[in-house]
Amino acid sequence: MDISKHLNSAELDTLNKQPLYLQIALLIADKIQKQVLPSGTKLPPERELADLFAVSRTTAINAYRKLEQQGVVWTKVGSGTYVAQARDLEPLSEVPWPQLFTAYPKKPLASILRDMVSTPAPGTISLAAGMPDPALYPLETFTELFNRNIGRAAPADFGHIPTEGYNPLRRAIAAMLSEKGIPASTENILTLSGSQQGLYLLSKVLLEPGDYVVMEAPTFIGAIQVFQAAGARVLSLPCSEKLSLELLEDYLIRYRPKLLYMIPTYQNPTGRVLPEQERQDLIKLAKRHRLVIVEDDPYSDLCYGEQPPQSLKALDSYGGVVYLGTFSKILFPGLRTGYLAGPHVLINRLALEKQFIDLHSNNIAQWLVTMFLNEGRLDQHLTTVRREYKKRRDTMAKALQRLCANDIEFIVPEGGFYFWCKLKQAVTSQRLLQEAAKNRISFVPGEAFHTVPTLDKEFRLCFTTHNEAVLLEGVQRLAKTLTQITKKNKDKDNDAPPCSVWPII
Amino acid sequence: MDISKHLNSAELDTLNKQPLYLQIALLIADKIQKQVLPSGTKLPPERELADLFAVSRTTAINAYRKLEQQGVVWTKVGSGTYVAQARDLEPLSEVPWPQLFTAYPKKPLASILRDMVSTPAPGTISLAAGMPDPALYPLETFTELFNRNIGRAAPADFGHIPTEGYNPLRRAIAAMLSEKGIPASTENILTLSGSQQGLYLLSKVLLEPGDYVVMEAPTFIGAIQVFQAAGARVLSLPCSEKLSLELLEDYLIRYRPKLLYMIPTYQNPTGRVLPEQERQDLIKLAKRHRLVIVEDDPYSDLCYGEQPPQSLKALDSYGGVVYLGTFSKILFPGLRTGYLAGPHVLINRLALEKQFIDLHSNNIAQWLVTMFLNEGRLDQHLTTVRREYKKRRDTMAKALQRLCANDIEFIVPEGGFYFWCKLKQAVTSQRLLQEAAKNRISFVPGEAFHTVPTLDKEFRLCFTTHNEAVLLEGVQRLAKTLTQITKKNKDKDNDAPPCSVWPII
Structure with missing residues (x-):
């Protein structure tokens, strides 16, 4: 394998104040950890390493010494320097950590949902988190x-x-x-x-x-x-x-x-x-x-x-x-x-x-x-954010009314961060969220806010995090999702039995 | 009682951005809380209050209205405005709070000692807390x-x-x-x-x-x-x-x-x-x-x-x-x-x-x-504080050696914050602390660092919080305390029985 394409001075950060030998060691350790340089790889001799990074031979020697101390590489005398076995990188824990932990409440639904809403696909408009707009900090x-x-x-x-x-x-x-x-x-x-x-x-x-x-x-x-x-x-x-x-x-x-x-x-x-x-x-x-x-x-x-x-x-x-x-x-x-x-x-x-x-x-x-x-800066700041969030609330209210009124009910909030919406259709909010993810829009399904199972027809939209243009685009994506689901529902057999609880055996 | 000497515009903070009526209300509430204006006191009529603070009558009225809303004063129509009964200030809690609390571990010795060392008399040199010197932040x-x-x-x-x-x-x-x-x-x-x-x-x-x-x-x-x-x-x-x-x-x-x-x-x-x-x-x-x-x-x-x-x-x-x-x-x-x-x-x-x-x-x-x-600012900062703290350690070591060597043993630390001292005399470190407080010097008695009772002959001095001059003065006060105790011990009957454990009945 041609190591030189992975190891060269272009990757060094010249503004970094750390000593060069350490920067080189960290760079190599990073490549090893990402398995760009898999275990067993023979690394360049010290003189060659020095050339690759345009540093002195002492610096190259120190870099290898550092890596050796950390167990990341090992040196076979008379043969060269090799990437150590992966299990040597972090000492294979002989302590059975999870067995030592105290009991933890079973992962609640809310937490599962959070995983769903907190790692959306790129380009997703998230109306999930209850956050102020960073632009207004x-x-x-x-x-x-x-x-x-x-x-x-x-x-x-x-x-x-x-x-x-x-x-x-x-x-x-x-x-x-x-x-x-x-x-x-x-x-x-x-x-x-x-x-x-x-x-x-x-x-x-x-x-x-x-x-x-x-x-x-x-x-x-x-x-x-x-x-x-x-x-x-x-x-x-x-x-x-x-x-x-x-x-x-x-x-x-x-x-x-x-x-x-x-x-x-x-x-x-x-x-x-x-x-x-x-x-x-x-x-x-x-x-x-x-x-x-x-x-x-x-x-x-x-x-x-x-x-x-x-x-x-x-x-x-x-x-x-x-x-x-x-x-x-x-x-x-x-x-x-x-x-x-x-x-x-x-x-x-x-x-x-x-x-x-x-x-x-x-x-x-x-x-x-x-x-x-x-x-006395609070009043002044509140005046600014109130004015801006009011506009956003109004924009979202109008857009929801215009584009989604057939599918959802909602009440326009007089303050705060959220629209609380209720689905008129035969679909749960968790199902809606799954479909919505494909259209790159997310929100929090109502189930997350309950301690007992519900019919799950509700969901929450936060209107403060994004500006009006993004909010509009978000509602359009939501409307598109709702239309798609309506169509699917119509295509399905209308005589399908109502949702039932089946024993899991 | 002449109210005007307690209420006048000199006490208003003109740079404060809060509305004047509120500033006046807070000022009066403060006097009431501190019982400068005891409950039952008749407050000046609105017109007079306005004159006292050089504000409009509306402002005076609003100040009283605010206080009334908070239950701090009450208005008897046709008679005037009075300071409310003390018990009305914070509603007398009908909730028996302490009975609602979960069990709490018995106040540990450490916490009692903390009270002793954390609220010293004015002018006390505290070598108790393990703190860096604020001047070096x-x-x-x-x-x-x-x-x-x-x-x-x-x-x-x-x-x-x-x-x-x-x-x-x-x-x-x-x-x-x-x-x-x-x-x-x-x-x-x-x-x-x-x-x-x-x-x-x-x-x-x-x-x-x-x-x-x-x-x-x-x-x-x-x-x-x-x-x-x-x-x-x-x-x-x-x-x-x-x-x-x-x-x-x-x-x-x-x-x-x-x-x-x-x-x-x-x-x-x-x-x-x-x-x-x-x-x-x-x-x-x-x-x-x-x-x-x-x-x-x-x-x-x-x-x-x-x-x-x-x-x-x-x-x-x-x-x-x-x-x-x-x-x-x-x-x-x-x-x-x-x-x-x-x-x-x-x-x-x-x-x-x-x-x-x-x-x-x-x-x-x-x-x-x-x-x-x-x-890369850490190295530079560490160089500064290390140099300074090393000087303080040396100063304290020399002073302890010169002034206290008859009464205590200690080892000069190679790093960190603390001297750990051992009393040679027949006195506990807690007793020493009590005497030391009179000479306005404090430290942490060794007992605080143990989970089981000890002979309590040790104590900790922190040498990083104060500069060398203060440290020197601190050691002098400690030496003075040790000398006083030695003298008292000598004055006592030397045939006193050794310290014993007596049943508490």
């Missing part, structure tokens, strides 16, 4: 804040800080919440490495295996996963229509659940807003039963029409509502900065748990967000 | 890297990324480890929110209640806490002297422990380096028993003399060593960026656990560290 503002303030920053602020969070940020969040009618002071706030961490910590502190939790159905996948991983049993509260407080009360009496998890505003995935009166009735009921409510509120700042009602936490008259917020949806997810507001005794206990996990959250992000809030 | 380099690269950064890099970490960082870490003789490619690396998170994830994935783990004694407090919180039983391997592989083998046969946790280089707290030969013998033994070794290596880059031996991971011939690294000690702790290197199957399982906890670690820090590594 306020990176310029952050750069400005960084530069204007780094000079007067106290270096100690970048050392260890209390587990509860960077105090100036806790204070700024308390002030922000007070503005929203949620009375909070610094000690009521715990900053989090994303609001996901709040769910995790709450599950550690409140749930033991076998405990019941009440969740809206459908609801946020991440919350389902965390609570189920803690061994909790989920009681479903349908939320597509009016919330049934009768059913909730029945659950409360029958099961004494540990908590109710809710997204009252621009719910994920339905986009629904719990009306003011229902909020007050819910609080009354919760107060009577001293029920802990975990209110997850990532979307309420993203309203495209009238202001949503006050949060449950603002209406809390019995101290039982825990509030979760995040900057992931309104600024950008990579900040990994969320927060939890609750009674001090709870904050303290959650912090004791958090210290084991990461000591405290990232200071750079907390410092940046503090300045963003204190310099 | 490379914030200027980070600022330069930020500015030179933010323009060409892909915004999507600040969105969601894989749980395993920011891929360019994983790649850079793999290259860095390869240079240290640890063969690793991208899929062998998991980035962490600090290496503490690696310990937590390993405990979730490998430990079930009742499992055994072997740990050096003394060792890192955070590791003890995490493993004990997972319900593990700790087997102690004394490490102040030569490591006893005979004892380890006895443990392996007798208890089949799930893992051995070790800090082989510049150990915390002893500063000890496991010699090359002992490392090879340990690996041989571990291989024979297929023992998982968790090698924690935060300090090995901080050598002040000759290079330490290769890491256990570099010597790993059986695929059983998991390696933990961090940028907290060499760059700064607030980055919250650590990493774990191990077999791919383990990385994958740890990532499944991590996604519940925080989805992924902070992108800003990961992006910054990537550039720091790829632009």
Whole structure:
């Protein structure tokens, strides 16, 4: 085999500051790992290697020595240097790792679906992930804040800080919440490495295996996963229509659940807003039963029409509502900065748990967000993203109405990220997703948001990640898929028996 | 009471971008919370409030309305505005929170000691925390890297990324480890929110209640806490002297422990380096028993003399060593960026656990560290901190020798952060700490690093946080404390019975 075509100086990165011998060693190791140079291959003599890379012979010798130390190549004295056996590359583990692992909850449906939607074919328009548009991330503002303030920053602020969070940020969040009618002071706030961490910590502190939790159905996948991983049993509260407080009360009496998890505003995935009166009735009921409510509120700042009602936490008259917020949806997810507001005794206990996990959250992000809030940049940024997302919502609503109205029903959301669609046809959303993949469009099938099997006629479209042109193209691809399926359905025997459950034997 | 002295425009922050009514409301709420304005206080009429703050009457009215909404004040029609009862400020919780919490491991000694050392009197010189000196944080380099690269950064890099970490960082870490003789490619690396998170994830994935783990004694407090919180039983391997592989083998046969946790280089707290030969013998033994070794290596880059031996991971011939690294000690702790290197199957399982906890670690820090590594800034920074810390180590060694040699023994560490000292006198390190607090000097008593009670004659001094002048002053205060204790001991009856264990009845 002609090695020289695989090994030559063109592949070296001259801007790289690493020593040349190391760059060459890494390059060869890479080719070996990718099996461009299979095991057993005789490598060029040192002098030849030096010529190939236009380096000194010492450099070539050092490169081979390095590779030999790592067991990637071996030298047969008087014969030459050879690529080692593949199994020598990473020492064949003699430790049976998987046998050492603790039990893991069976891979949930949601996770399987995530694999389907997260690795789409090239050119696919994904309306799956609930993400803000990267083009709208306020990176310029952050750069400005960084530069204007780094000079007067106290270096100690970048050392260890209390587990509860960077105090100036806790204070700024308390002030922000007070503005929203949620009375909070610094000690009521715990900053989090994303609001996901709040769910995790709450599950550690409140749930033991076998405990019941009440969740809206459908609801946020991440919350389902965390609570189920803690061994909790989920009681479903349908939320597509009016919330049934009768059913909730029945659950409360029958099961004494540990908590109710809710997204009252621009719910994920339905986009629904719990009306003011229902909020007050819910609080009354919760107060009577001293029920802990975990209110997850990532979307309420993203309203495209009238202001949503006050949060449950603002209406809390019995101290039982825990509030979760995040900057992931309104600024950008990579900040990994969320927060939890609750009674001090709870904050303290959650912090004791958090210290084991990461000591405290990232200071750079907390410092940046503090300045963003204190310099009043949030309102201005929200104005920008609200205006843009409203246009996108309207574009998608019109396109769905024009192109898909025969096949699906949907409600235009008043805020947040999502359209929740319902198929009129005799087809499941998972089947639709499979067909849609061929037309390079993806979304999340409704099944993912449920803990129990459903008829699977619903699916979620996110309208914030892409601009209007891409959204339009996406809806066109969806419409095309729906038309194709309708045609196939008509071609099929109309007398086919209804879908049945067959025993697997 | 004359309210006007508490409420006036001088206290308003004119640079603050918040609306004036809100600033006034927050100011009043703050005074109420601090009980400068006790409950029942009659507040000035709106017109008077407007005059006090030099604002319009509408602004004053809005400030009171805001406070009323929050339940902080109440208005009696025709009479005026009053501070509400204290219990109305945060709704008296009708939820018995502590009764809802899951069981928590009894507050460990380490945590009690932490309270003692973390809240010292003003003016105290703390040699307790294991922290780099904030004055040496490379914030200027980070600022330069930020500015030179933010323009060409892909915004999507600040969105969601894989749980395993920011891929360019994983790649850079793999290259860095390869240079240290640890063969690793991208899929062998998991980035962490600090290496503490690696310990937590390993405990979730490998430990079930009742499992055994072997740990050096003394060792890192955070590791003890995490493993004990997972319900593990700790087997102690004394490490102040030569490591006893005979004892380890006895443990392996007798208890089949799930893992051995070790800090082989510049150990915390002893500063000890496991010699090359002992490392090879340990690996041989571990291989024979297929023992998982968790090698924690935060300090090995901080050598002040000759290079330490290769890491256990570099010597790993059986695929059983998991390696933990961090940028907290060499760059700064607030980055919250650590990493774990191990077999791919383990990385994958740890990532499944991590996604519940925080989805992924902070992108800003990961992006910054990537550039720091790829632009070759680490070597240059390490040269600076090594030179400085070496001077501090020498200063402290000389001072201890000159001022404390009658009372303590110590070994000069060849790297890392710590002096490990042993009291020659009939006094425990906890007693010494109490006396030392009066002289405004603190450290960590040795007891904190053990899982079982010891004679408590040892303590740890960190020499990296303060400059040489402060270190000198610190040692002088320590010497003064030791002299005082010696004197007291001499004054006491020399025939006092030896320390005994008395039943508590």
